[in-house]
Amino acid sequence: MTGDIPSLVPVMPEIMLAIGAMVLLMLGVFQGDKSYGQVSNLSILLLVAAATVLVTKVGGERQLTFGGMFVTDSFAVFTKILVLTGSVIAILMSGNFMKQHKIAKFEYPILILMATLGMMVMISSNNMMTLYVGLELQSLSLYVLAAMNRDRTRSTEAGLKYFVLGALSSGMLLYGVSLVYGFAGTVDFDLLASSLKGQESTSMGVVVGMVFLMAGLAFKISAVPFHMWTPDVYEGSPTPVTAFFAAAPKVAALALLVRVLFGAFPGMIQEWQQVIVFISVASMLVGAFIALVQTNIKRLMAYSSIGHVGYALVGLAAGTQAGIEALLIYLAIYLTMTLGTFGAILCMRRSNGMVEDISDLSGLSQSNLPLAIGIAIFMFSLAGIPLLAGFWGKWYVFLAAVEAGLVPLAIVGVLTSVVGAFYYIRIIKVMFFDDPAPAFEGGQGNGISFVIGVSALINSPVSYFILIAPLVSAAGWAAQSLLF
Amino acid sequence: MEFFSNNLLSLMMIIPLLGSALILIIRHQDKEIEKRNIRQVALLATISTFILSIFLWVGFDNSSADFQFEERYSWVGDISYYVGVDGISMLLVVLTAFLMPIVILSSWESIETRVKEYMIALLLLETLMIGVFTALDIFLFYVFFEGGLIPMYLLIGVWGGLNRIYAAFKFFLYTLLGSVLMLVAVFYMYVETGTTDIPMLMNHEFAADVQNWLWLAFFASFAVKMPMWPVHTWLPDAHVQAPTGGSVILAGVLLKMGGYGFLRFSLPMFPDATEHFAWLVFALSIIAIVYTSLVALVQEDIKKLIAYSSVAHMGFVTIGIFILNTNGIEGAIFTMLSHGIVSGALFLCVGVIYDRLHTREISRYGGLSVNMKIYATTFVIFSMASVGLPGTSGFIGEFLVLNGAYAYNSWVAFGAATGVVLGAAYMLYLVRRLVFGELDKDDVKAMPDLTLREKLIFLPLLIVVFWMGIYPNSFLEPIHASVENLIQTDFSSAAEHAEGVTTSAAAAR
Numbered sequence: 001m002t003g004d005i006p007s008l009v010p011v012m013p014e015i016m017l018a019i020g021a022m023v024l025l026m027l028g029v030f031q032g033d034k035s036y037g038q039v040s041n042l043s044i045l046l047l048v049a050a051a052t053v054l055v056t057k058v059g060g061e062r063q064l065t066f067g068g069m070f071v072t073d074s075f076a077v078f079t080k081i082l083v084l085t086g087s088v089i090a091i092l093m094s095g096n097f098m099k100q101h102k103i104a105k106f107e108y109p110i111l112i113l114m115a116t117l118g119m120m121v122m123i124s125s126n127n128m129m130t131l132y133v134g135l136e137l138q139s140l141s142l143y144v145l146a147a148m149n150r151d152r153t154r155s156t157e158a159g160l161k162y163f164v165l166g167a168l169s170s171g172m173l174l175y176g177v178s179l180v181y182g183f184a185g186t187v188d189f190d191l192l193a194s195s196l197k198g199q200e201s202t203s204m205g206v207v208v209g210m211v212f213l214m215a216g217l218a219f220k221i222s223a224v225p226f227h228m229w230t231p232d233v234y235e236g237s238p239t240p241v242t243a244f245f246a247a248a249p250k251v252a253a254l255a256l257l258v259r260v261l262f263g264a265f266p267g268m269i270q271e272w273q274q275v276i277v278f279i280s281v282a283s284m285l286v287g288a289f290i291a292l293v294q295t296n297i298k299r300l301m302a303y304s305s306i307g308h309v310g311y312a313l314v315g316l317a318a319g320t321q322a323g324i325e326a327l328l329i330y331l332a333i334y335l336t337m338t339l340g341t342f343g344a345i346l347c348m349r350r351s352n353g354m355v356e357d358i359s360d361l362s363g364l365s366q367s368n369l370p371l372a373i374g375i376a377i378f379m380f381s382l383a384g385i386p387l388l389a390g391f392w393g394k395w396y397v398f399l400a401a402v403e404a405g406l407v408p409l410a411i412v413g414v415l416t417s418v419v420g421a422f423y424y425i426r427i428i429k430v431m432f433f434d435d436p437a438p439a440f441e442g443g444q445g446n447g448i449s450f451v452i453g454v455s456a457l458i459n460s461p462v463s464y465f466i467l468i469a470p471l472v473s474a475a476g477w478a479a480q481s482l483l484f
Numbered sequence: 485m486e487f488f489s490n491n492l493l494s495l496m497m498i499i500p501l502l503g504s505a506l507i508l509i510i511r512h513q514d515k516e517i518e519k520r521n522i523r524q525v526a527l528l529a530t531i532s533t534f535i536l537s538i539f540l541w542v543g544f545d546n547s548s549a550d551f552q553f554e555e556r557y558s559w560v561g562d563i564s565y566y567v568g569v570d571g572i573s574m575l576l577v578v579l580t581a582f583l584m585p586i587v588i589l590s591s592w593e594s595i596e597t598r599v600k601e602y603m604i605a606l607l608l609l610e611t612l613m614i615g616v617f618t619a620l621d622i623f624l625f626y627v628f629f630e631g632g633l634i635p636m637y638l639l640i641g642v643w644g645g646l647n648r649i650y651a652a653f654k655f656f657l658y659t660l661l662g663s664v665l666m667l668v669a670v671f672y673m674y675v676e677t678g679t680t681d682i683p684m685l686m687n688h689e690f691a692a693d694v695q696n697w698l699w700l701a702f703f704a705s706f707a708v709k710m711p712m713w714p715v716h717t718w719l720p721d722a723h724v725q726a727p728t729g730g731s732v733i734l735a736g737v738l739l740k741m742g743g744y745g746f747l748r749f750s751l752p753m754f755p756d757a758t759e760h761f762a763w764l765v766f767a768l769s770i771i772a773i774v775y776t777s778l779v780a781l782v783q784e785d786i787k788k789l790i791a792y793s794s795v796a797h798m799g800f801v802t803i804g805i806f807i808l809n810t811n812g813i814e815g816a817i818f819t820m821l822s823h824g825i826v827s828g829a830l831f832l833c834v835g836v837i838y839d840r841l842h843t844r845e846i847s848r849y850g851g852l853s854v855n856m857k858i859y860a861t862t863f864v865i866f867s868m869a870s871v872g873l874p875g876t877s878g879f880i881g882e883f884l885v886l887n888g889a890y891a892y893n894s895w896v897a898f899g900a901a902t903g904v905v906l907g908a909a910y911m912l913y914l915v916r917r918l919v920f921g922e923l924d925k926d927d928v929k930a931m932p933d934l935t936l937r938e939k940l941i942f943l944p945l946l947i948v949v950f951w952m953g954i955y956p957n958s959f960l961e962p963i964h965a966s967v968e969n970l971i972q973t974d975f976s977s978a979a980e981h982a983e984g985v986t987t988s989a990a991a992a993r
Contacts, residue, residue, distance in 0.1 A: 380634060385660075387631035395623075402671035410671060414664035421660055425637065425653070433641045433649055461631075469560045 010063045010072040013050040013080070014120050020046040021113040028106030036104040040095060043109035044088050047116065051084045062481060064126065068188055071126035071263075078328060078478030079123050079255040082335055086248030087116040089339050092447040093346055094240035100349075101238065103149050112244060115141035119252030126263065128177045128187035131256065135173070135220070139166050142249060146237045158236025165219070165229045173216025179209030189263040197267040207271050213260065214275055220253035223313065224282035227306050234302035239354065242298055243342030246305050251331050254312060258324060261316070262482045269319045276317040281412050283310030288419035296356050297345055300423065301338070304382060307420055308334050314413055315397040318404035321479050326396035328475040333381075333393040333459075340455030341378045343448045347371055349441050358427060363436025371440075372431045374456040381459040383424040384417050389459040392468050489543060492553050493567045493618050496536045496581065500607040503529025507603050519599045523592055526603040530584040530610065537581035544574050546961045549969030551620060551683065563680050566621040571966030572747050572817060573617045575959060576740055579824045580613045582948075583736045589941050590832050591729040594839050595643060602643060605635040606729065613737050617744060620682045622670055625748075629705075629741065630663050636730070636738070644725040651718075651725035658718040662708030669701035673753075686752040699757035702750050710742030712765075712802060713772035716795045723791035724844070728835030731787065735794050736828035740820045743801045747813070747970070751805070755974035758806065765806045770899035772799035777906035781913065785844045786834045789914055790827060793870065796903055797823045803900050804885035807892040808975045813967045814960055815884025821959060822877035822952055826869045829945045833863045836938055840931045846914065851923025856933045860919045862942050867915050869949045871908045877952030 008015065024046070028039050060074030091109050098104040118138030125131040143166060147159025181187050183205030184195055196202060219226040234242045261272050287307020294300040312334065315327030348355050365372035381390035394417060398410040457463060488495070506525050512518035545552060551568035558564045569577060587606065595602050612635070615628030633656055641652035674680055677688050690698060708715045719739075723731050751758050773796045780792035797819065804816030836859060837852070838844055853860035869876035872883075882904060889897035923929055934942070952959055 385630060385634060386627040387634065391627070391630075398668065399671045399674065402668065403675045407668065407672065410668050411665070414667055415661075418657060418661045418664055422653070422657060425656055428637075429641060429649055429652070432638060433652075465559070472560050 006065045006067065007063070008065070010058055010065045010124075011070060012057055013054045014117060014124075016050050016053060017046065017113055017117040017120070020050075021110055021117065024106075024113070025110050028110065031106070033105050035106050036098065036108070037095065039106045040091050040109045043113055044091055046113065047084050047088050047091075051081060054080055054084075060477065060481065066130075068190060069127040069130045070121075070124050072124055073481035075255070075259070075324075075328075075478045075481045076124050078474060079251055079331070080120050082251045082332055083116060083119045083123070083248045086244065086251065086335055086339065087112055089451055090240060090244035090247065093243060093339075093343055093451055095447060096445040097238065097240050097346055097354075101149060103238065105148075108145070108148060111141045111145050115145070115244075116248065119248060122252050122256040123259065125256065125259065126189045128181070128189075131260065132170075132174065132177065135256070136170065138249060138252065139170065139220070142166075142245065145241045145244070146233055148241055149238050154236040155238060158233045161229055161236075162233045169216045169219030169226065171216075172212050172219075176209045176212025176214075176216060179205050179212065181209075183209065189260070192264040193266050196265065202268055202271065207268070210265055210268065210272060211275060214257070214272065217253060217257045217260070218279055221250055221257065221309050222302075222306055223279045223309050224286045224306060225279075227283070227286065230306060231299045231302040234305075235296060235298045235356075239298065239342065239346050242301075243339060243346070246301065246338045246342060247335050250305065250309065251335060254309070254316075254327065254331060258316060258327065258482070262324070273317060273319050276313055276319075277406065277409055280310050280313035280317050281409065283307060283313065284413055284416040285310075288416040291420070291423050294423070295358055297348075297358050297361075297427075298356050300358065300427075301341060301345070304420070304424075305338065307416065308338075308382070311394065311397055311413060311417075314401050314406075314409060317406060317409060318397075318400040320400060320404050321482070322403055323397075323400040324482060325472075325475045325479040326393075326400040328478055329396045329471060330393035332471060332475070333389045336455040336458045337378050337381050337390060340374065340452055340459065341382070343452040343455070344371060344375045344378065346448050347440055347444050347452075349444065350438060351441060358430055360437060361427065361430050362434040364431040364440075366436045367439035371452070374452045375431060376428050377456045377459050379424040379427050383421040385421070387461045387464055389464060389468075392464075392471075396472075489539075489553070491555060492536060492540055492543070493569065493577075493614070494555055496533050496540070496577070497611045497614050497618075499533050499536070500529050500584075500610040504604040504607040507600055507607070510600070519596075522599050522603050523588065526607060527585060527588045529607055530581070530588050533610065533614075534581040534585055537578045540569070540574065541578050541962070544569070544962055546571075547965055549965040554620070562674075562678065563623045564621055565624060566681065567615075567618040567624070568620050569618055571963045572970075573744065574962055575817070575821055576617045576737075576744060577614055579740070579821055580610065580617065580737050582944075583732060583824065583828055584610050586828070586832070586941050586945065587729040587732050589937060590732065590835055591727065592937060594728060594835065598642060602639070602729075605638050606733075609635040609639070609733060613733075613741075616741055622673070622680045622682055622685065622749075624680075625682070626663070626667060626670060629745075630660070632738070633659055636734070639730040639733075640722055640726045643727040643730070646725075647721070648725040651721040654718045655722040658708055658715065662705040662715070665701045666705035669698045672698065682748070688753070690754060692756050695754040695757035696760060699750055699754040699761060702745065702754075703761070706742040706745040706750065707768075708742075709745065710739065710798050710802065711795060712742075712768050712798065713775060713795065714768075716772065716776070719795060720788050720791040723794075723831075724785060724787045728831060728838070731831040731835075732828040735790070735831055736824040739794060739798060740824060743798070743805060743816060743820050746802070746805050747817070751808075752970055752974055759808070759975070762806045762808070765802050766896050766899070769799040769802045769806075770896070770902075772796060773900065773903035774906065777903060777910060780910040781906070784846055786846055786914070786918070787831065787844050789846075789910065790830050790834065793907065793910065794823065794827050796907060797827070797870075800882065800885055800900060800903060803889055803896060804881075807885075807888050807896065808971065809888050809891060810964075810967055810971060811884045812888030812892065813970070814963050815881050815886075815888055817963050817967070818884060818952075818956065818959060819878075819881030822869070822881050822949075825945055825948050825952070826866055826876075826878060829866045829942065829949070830863075830870060832941060832945075833859070833866060836934065837931070841927060846917050848925070849918050849928055850921040850925065851928065852919045852931075854923040855929055856931060858934050858939070862934070862946065863919055864915055865946060865949070867911045869953070871911045872904055875950070875953045877949045877956075879953055880956040 062073040115138050118134050121134030143163040146162045147156050149155035183203050222230040291303035312330045315323040381388035384390045384394040401410040551570050554568035556566045612628045612632040619625035637656045711719050776792045776795040780789050783789035801816045804812040869878045872878035
């Protein structure tokens, strides 16, 4: 009866994370909150170990397990590495902040581990069941993380808002799944793909189900019109949590969207392409224009992330292998830009606590030139100006769009990027041209300096010429596994 | 030596970069010594680059229309690091390298705050500008073209005048908006041809309707950079607010990118669209010439006046480019080179008196010929070169463009010629108010004449202005083969149209 025992090799990293998280939870429970530092460090170790196993043991071969519910391939490896990186950096940047705000609870790194586990399951899902389990594990952990600072109204408000709206989106997603199941008769991605492929016209029920499913996922990537929660949650959550929200879950949910659309509905590209084009354009527009009037840098970054999701979706809208490759390149670069920026935001601390207004950055180039240069690199990179890594991302997504015949989409994209450039260079203006405000307090720890330094270097012109070739080939390797 | 000539262009781009890296690590306890060292390193880097550019000119084969000094390394996918120069770009590279040491010298005393960042931005800008003129890969071109925005934005925003922030934003967003449309066109071209190689794209024939769209997209970018009416409004603001060094670079080099772009992309890649839209360019150029000249007449601010005169001169350049005959295009390139020297010099002249009195208002000056004799002479010479007095560099370019325009269409020539008249009017009016007249203001009386450093700055510019005016062939010969080749391959019918006049003019030369 050995045939009944599923192969565990493809799920090894996930199993490691699950068991490790339980063990660390026990450790925390017995030692209390003073074990925060220890649990954090062990969590980072665990995540790194999971990444190592993922690369060395699992590899990029397409493998199915648990009766086809769970899949790993090169696409999964690529995106999981991005997710793990985002999680490691989020924990790395949190230490001092959590201690200063007296919320250094051992649950924090464990919740991040749980969320990461959920994301990895999402990425590897090959069945609506796996999809939902992964998604909910991730979401529930994130709701708690948002409300981590429970004595502060804004943090609990953020958590509650996120939870209520998230539950609504889960409902929509489930409704969509049930429609798809009702009309197609299966929840397995491969079976769905093969049963939908040959048909002359797809039944309306499946289309409606798929749209509901996409709406639920659009909420998770905060794409317009399901973006309402993003600014409030970004602003209210503790900053390290916001940094985590902006990076890893975005990557995971986008990867899941790609997985569903290419894995389960490859034959319905006509139908879903319209939806993706719409939410992509809407996200780019909202991300560009509403960000113009923001004064709080965390809210600004929320709208910026909405816009960037729009750009990433341009690659998906292309619906081609080149488009997926572009999307993956974009995500990798976006991860470094956004984590670096949040690292910098974590440095915005004065004697009376954290400050979050853009005007607090006034004259930073005179009080702290290295930090100002770092932020300038991130801003120019987010704006997609050549010589910085962000331009590569834009180059590849818009190239894929033009290749797929979506020239108007590319034109909207480049025009909104000009609007976006306005608010990014406004931050540079504040830092370099305005009169200095009081300097920030130092002492945010080596973790943050390290993150800012490395991500600035990755985005800077220095590596612009070097790092891109390996990234492009890795993304190409990852994109080819999606059944083309 | 082999290595040297094989990598000349890369060396010219790397030296400023090395210079800025060196400046970054210069530290000294005495801030004055630190500043001095920074300035010296910057000067050394730019002079070395200029010396290399002389090698480039000397080693350039005038008889060949091909790209020379080519270097190619594959980079990502189809994109490669591919640089080289032909007759159209070679002298623009030399112009850039020539102006940079002068810019550094001119900022020697006027820039006192954040010297380190200033010099780094200038050197970075030099690399990017040389990159724009030498890139033979369209991706690489776009990177350099757009990357130059960053240092220029900082130059205007940090070291500029009172209203610098508005000007910096306007400069950045205007030029970015123009360029992103070009980016979409670049995508389209890459998708259709599968290459980003500029010489290969030149040989590709795009369908007629596609050409029109691509041409318009490129036009959006180059017209803003040029700048052409009605998208010129960023220029006066940027010029007025930029520090002197920034203005010189803007007028001397950045404005040439638009014209260069037309010659490198629009004409050879979209010849049908070029002929189709030529009327549009002529209309906009003639409006620009007449309108901005009239606006220049009523300016109260010296820098603004020169900025508007730049727009008018660039109108000349676009007319020269789009009449599509040898004289016109050679005249346009010559005008670009001459305008680079002359308007750069005029901004330096403004810088000299601005450093003394800290105002750019014309009415605050007057009678400078009494107490600043050398300065007055210099200023008058450059003004005359700007007007196009025979014997100065301005004359040759204007003459060739008008000659070519007349062969093409006498009405276009008429429109362009009004610019010569109006140009004389506003420049002479400026000279009268600034240099001549009564010396009645006490603070103006107290202004000292040029210092040795300032004389050193103006001397090479004066030499070049007369050299270009008296023996223009040294500059026209390298241009000729490439321009002929451009017209022969893409516009043979248009060239025949004007053949008679062109050959007679060539014989006369």
